[in-house]
Amino acid sequence: MVKAIVFSILLFVLSPVNICHAQQDDLIYGNPWRAFPFDKKEFHLTPQNLKKKWPYLHRASHYPFPDAAYINKVLTQNPELKNAIPHYQSLSKTANILQEAWIAFFKGQFQKATQLGYSLGPLGYCVAFYAQSTYASRLETNKQKRHALWEDVLKRHEQSKTLTQYDITTQFFAFFSMARLSEELAMPTVVTRDYLNKMQQALAEMNAKDPDHIFILAALGSMDAGIVRKLGKLMARLAFDANHESVERYYQQAIIQRKKLPTVHIEYAQSLLYMYGKKRLDDAIQHMRTASEVQPQYALESMNIFKAKKLLNELMVIKEHNGYGLRKYVKRNNASEKNYYF
Numbered sequence: 001m002v003k004a005i006v007f008s009i010l011l012f013v014l015s016p017v018n019i020c021h022a023q024q025d026d027l028i029y030g031n032p033w034r035a036f037p038f039d040k041k042e043f044h045l046t047p048q049n050l051k052k053k054w055p056y057l058h059r060a061s062h063y064p065f066p067d068a069a070y071i072n073k074v075l076t077q078n079p080e081l082k083n084a085i086p087h088y089q090s091l092s093k094t095a096n097i098l099q100e101a102w103i104a105f106f107k108g109q110f111q112k113a114t115q116l117g118y119s120l121g122p123l124g125y126c127v128a129f130y131a132q133s134t135y136a137s138r139l140e141t142n143k144q145k146r147h148a149l150w151e152d153v154l155k156r157h158e159q160s161k162t163l164t165q166y167d168i169t170t171q172f173f174a175f176f177s178m179a180r181l182s183e184e185l186a187m188p189t190v191v192t193r194d195y196l197n198k199m200q201q202a203l204a205e206m207n208a209k210d211p212d213h214i215f216i217l218a219a220l221g222s223m224d225a226g227i228v229r230k231l232g233k234l235m236a237r238l239a240f241d242a243n244h245e246s247v248e249r250y251y252q253q254a255i256i257q258r259k260k261l262p263t264v265h266i267e268y269a270q271s272l273l274y275m276y277g278k279k280r281l282d283d284a285i286q287h288m289r290t291a292s293e294v295q296p297q298y299a300l301e302s303m304n305i306f307k308a309k310k311l312l313n314e315l316m317v318i319k320e321h322n323g324y325g326l327r328k329y330v331k332r333n334n335a336s337e338k339n340y341y342f
Helices: 002-013 016-029 047-057 068-077 079-083 091-107 110-118 121-138 143-160 168-184 187-192 195-209 214-231 233-240 244-255 262-292 299-320 326-333
Strands: none
Touching: 016 110, 016 143, 047 091, 068 079, 068 091, 068 121, 079 121, 091 110, 091 121, 091 299, 110 121, 121 143, 121 168, 121 299, 143 168, 168 195, 168 214, 187 195, 195 214, 214 233, 214 244, 214 262, 244 262, 262 299, 262 326, 299 326
């Protein structure tokens, strides 16, 4: 009898489901993640000043401030979401944890932000996905771990997407993980997993719900630029209706909002160079300069500005040499190991 019980326990512990959960937990709660590379002291946020700075911090999406009133509204409209919160105590306690997670994210404490977000179940997935996908994209140098972190986001999103339909930004960072993962996987794998169609569909649905969301507009532009670059003008238009005009249109819709998001100007500059080369070098330089002149207010923004300054210097040298070196620049910045990391 005892042997049977022990054997049953071993089967349960060693089952694929539990191994999967163990691997997920190890990713998030195991070894410490790489530290944010700059001084965090300049991004001093407290529960008291977070709300004041919130409109700037979320100027790309106008994401609602997570106070008790907002959380009460969300949970009232989505009762199952409340049931999915582990160890729920109160609205105020939930709001405090969620605000603490966002403070950790903006300070560059990405692992802490991820852990706090997941402690609230799908209600905290927005900040958790944002932090986890950002860390994987910007700081994790181990390719296997990078992929595991992105795939973890996709698994969690697939399991909970019925509970996060109200939150487009949560959906966006699940898309972001798929986009980054697809850039590093072999094309046959991307095709087998149907990532291109899934991403196009996700972006179209998100854009229809929130046509002014700057991250979504920029992603639409970047994705079309990538398709044109990889498939060529004719195949890109025929297969995915991606073309130079759509890239320009999406980015202009983002830029016209005048939010000066460094990452948007960087990606626009890169897309112009991918599609037009030397013909649009001056425009690319101007967008890179705009990105580099923003005064950072949070950790991720400081990394984007650091990247913009570095790339601006390179483009200025290329301009001085009448475009010589641009092909190498484009090829190098299309490589995963050079594109996102510090």
